[in-house]
Amino acid sequence: MKKNWPLWEVFVRSKNGLEHRHFGSLHAADAEMALENARDVYTRRNEGISIWVVESKHITATNPDNNGELFEPAKDKVYRHPTFYDLPDEIKHM
Amino acid sequence: MSEEQIKELEIQFEARIARDEKIEPKDWMPEKYRQTHIRQMSQHAHSEIIGMLPEGNWITRAPTLRRKVALLAKVQDEAGHGLYLYSATETLGITRDELLEQLHTGKAKYSSIFNYPAISWADMGTIGWLVDGAAIINQVALCGASYGPYARAMVRICKEESFHQRQGYEILVTLMKGTQEQKDMAQDALNRFWWPSLMMFGPTDAESPHTAQSMKWKLKRKTNDDLRQQFIDQTVPQAELIGLTIPDSDLKWNKEMGHYDFGEIDWDEFWQVVKGHGPCNKERMKVRIAAHENGQWVRDAAMAYAEKQQIPA
Numbered sequence: 001m002k003k004n005w006p007l008w009e010v011f012v013r014s015k016n017g018l019e020h021r022h023f024g025s026l027h028a029a030d031a032e033m034a035l036e037n038a039r040d041v042y043t044r045r046n047e048g049i050s051i052w053v054v055e056s057k058h059i060t061a062t063n064p065d066n067n068g069e070l071f072e073p074a075k076d077k078v079y080r081h082p083t084f085y086d087l088p089d090e091i092k093h094m
Numbered sequence: 095m096s097e098e099q100i101k102e103l104e105i106q107f108e109a110r111i112a113r114d115e116k117i118e119p120k121d122w123m124p125e126k127y128r129q130t131h132i133r134q135m136s137q138h139a140h141s142e143i144i145g146m147l148p149e150g151n152w153i154t155r156a157p158t159l160r161r162k163v164a165l166l167a168k169v170q171d172e173a174g175h176g177l178y179l180y181s182a183t184e185t186l187g188i189t190r191d192e193l194l195e196q197l198h199t200g201k202a203k204y205s206s207i208f209n210y211p212a213i214s215w216a217d218m219g220t221i222g223w224l225v226d227g228a229a230i231i232n233q234v235a236l237c238g239a240s241y242g243p244y245a246r247a248m249v250r251i252c253k254e255e256s257f258h259q260r261q262g263y264e265i266l267v268t269l270m271k272g273t274q275e276q277k278d279m280a281q282d283a284l285n286r287f288w289w290p291s292l293m294m295f296g297p298t299d300a301e302s303p304h305t306a307q308s309m310k311w312k313l314k315r316k317t318n319d320d321l322r323q324q325f326i327d328q329t330v331p332q333a334e335l336i337g338l339t340i341p342d343s344d345l346k347w348n349k350e351m352g353h354y355d356f357g358e359i360d361w362d363e364f365w366q367v368v369k370g371h372g373p374c375n376k377e378r379m380k381v382r383i384a385a386h387e388n389g390q391w392v393r394d395a396a397m398a399y400a401e402k403q404q405i406p407a
Contacts, residue, residue, distance in 0.1 A: 002390075003397050004191055007184070024247075025181045027190060029393075030400035041177050044170070045254070064121050 007056040008034040010041075012048035020052050028053075111312055116242040119185035127311055130304070131241055132186050133202070134313060139179035140197045140204035144378050146172045148212035149221060157215060164261045165218060171258065175251045182243035198383050206364065207287075207294050209372030216269055216276075216283035222262015224284075224291040224329065230255050231325050232295070240312035263332065270336040277337070284333065285341045292356075293364045295322040301361075326354050 005027040011020035023042045028034035034053040043051070062070060078084050087094060095103075104124055110117070117123055146169050153169065156162035180190055196202035207225050212218065233252050239245040269280040296318040299305055308314040316324075326345075333340050344357035366372065 002394070004189070005393065005397060007181075024178060025184075026177060029396035030403065033396065033400075040170075041174050044167075044174060061120065064118070 005029050008038075008053045009056050009059060010034075010038040011052040011054075012038075012042055013050040014048050016049065020050065023047075025056060031055075108310075111240050111310075114312075115240075116245065117240050118242045126307075128186050130308065130311070131244065131313060132183055132188055134308070135179055135183040135186075135241075135244055136188075136193050136196065137203050137205075139176050139183060139193070140202055141208065142172045142176035142179060143197075144204045144208045144382060145225075146176075147378055147381055148208060148210075148374075149218060152212060152215065152218050155215070156218075161218075161265070164257075168222070168258050168261060171254050175247075175254070178247040178250060179244075182247045185243045194386065198379070198386065200370065200379070203368065205294060206367040206372060207290050208378060209367050209374045210286065210290050211374050214279050214283060216266065216279040217287070219262045219265030219269065219280065220283040220287045222258050222260075223266060223332070224262075224287050225294070226255060226258040226262060227329060228291050228294045228325050230259060231321050231328075235315040235321065238312065238315050244313075266338070267336050270338065281338060284338050288341050289359060289363075290367075292322055292326070292359055293367075295319075295325065297361065297364070323353055326356055330354055 006029075007025055008028055008031075009025050010023045012023045013020045023038075026034065026037050026041055028037050031053060034055075035051055038051050038053055042048070074080075103122055107117075107122065107124060107127075117127075149165060149172075150169050153162060153165050156165050180193060183193060184190060193202070197204070207228075212221060230252065233248050233255065236248045237245055237252060239248065266280050266283075269276040296302055299317045299319045302318055305314065305317055309317070330340055330345065342357045344355065346355055348355045367375070370376075
């Protein structure tokens with residue numbers, strides 16, 4: 001039976017000091033090949049100095065249907081932001 | 095889900111797009127949005143892959159090393175662009191295998207321009223200048239597409255593609271400074287590729303069945319006719335500058351409109367090529383399928399090796 005190469009997600013650090021960022025995905029038989037393919041597919045023009053690959057099936061993601069209960073409670077917690085607090089006008093920087 | 099619930103979701107969905115929000119893979123979307131995107135995005139991916147064939151054929155015959163590395167890099171980019179687009183299409187729930195199957199059985203289309211032969215070195219210049227030029231106009235418009243993975247792939251592709259057009263034009267600039275024979279070769283290439291390039295933008299708006307829905311879903315940001323006009327207006331002066339003549343006796347500047355008027359496109363030819371009767375349809379498919387089939391044992395061997403490595407000793 002034909003087995004297809006699994007899907008991998010590719011993360012690239014464009015330069016030191018910056019985080020790895022999701023660049024896209026690709027198919028490869030194993031991790032080593034995924035790195036080699038990622039180098040050819042996503043960094044042909046000096047886009048990166050470090051690559052991470054992870055097999056897509058290992059990523060657990062939130063479901064957008066649950067966005068309300070997951071993310072909306074943060075919206076009414078304005079006291080988490082500095083602008084919520086009243087200061088005397090004399091205080092210029094705090 | 096009841097019909098009413100779906101209606102409600104559709105209304106919310108249309109409102110999100112109207113607000114210029116992006117749609118991401120796990121978001122709810124109407125089935126038709128999904129299918130239309132699979133059709134257009136895979137067609138785009140297939141075009142990149144088949145697009146390698148006419149040019150790949152010239153790599154070993156490039157006249158200088160400079161031309162050779164440039165052409166090689168361009169063809170490699172096209173492979174890359176095909177891969178970005180296949181991955182983006184797969185986020186809609188179709189597998190790579192199914193996508194390739196659709197290409198190989200002829201169920202999915204690719205750009206009809208690649209069914210024309212590339213018979214001289216000047217064709218490499220003309221393809222880069224006109225075909226990539228037309229593709230860029232299409233793709234820049236798509237950077238604002240509503241489906242996130244498609245828009246992101248387009249941004250990356252547009253950044254890389256401008257060198258493609260410049261390397262092509264440079265080939266023609268060089269030929270047009272050469273001998274009469276070289277100039278004739280450049281003009282001949284333009285004569286053959288001009289009209290098929292105009293056809294790359296697809297049927298006229300009046301004849302394009304998908305345009306209205308695609309504009310609404312921001313899968314298209316400009317109509318076929320608008321993009322075609324933009325291409326002509328931008329390309330004619332580039333031809334004149336290097337002494338090439340656009341093969342259209344009706345072509346003339348319309349001062350009132352601020353656009354070039356142009357002659358009638360042979361739509362019969364367009365539909366013939368789309369339906370599989372172009373000069374190279376069979377050849378392209380034959381080469382593509384052979385490459386896929388001949389690579390099967392390599393893919394199988396790599397997979398078997400990977401599985402073997404995972405078994406604890």
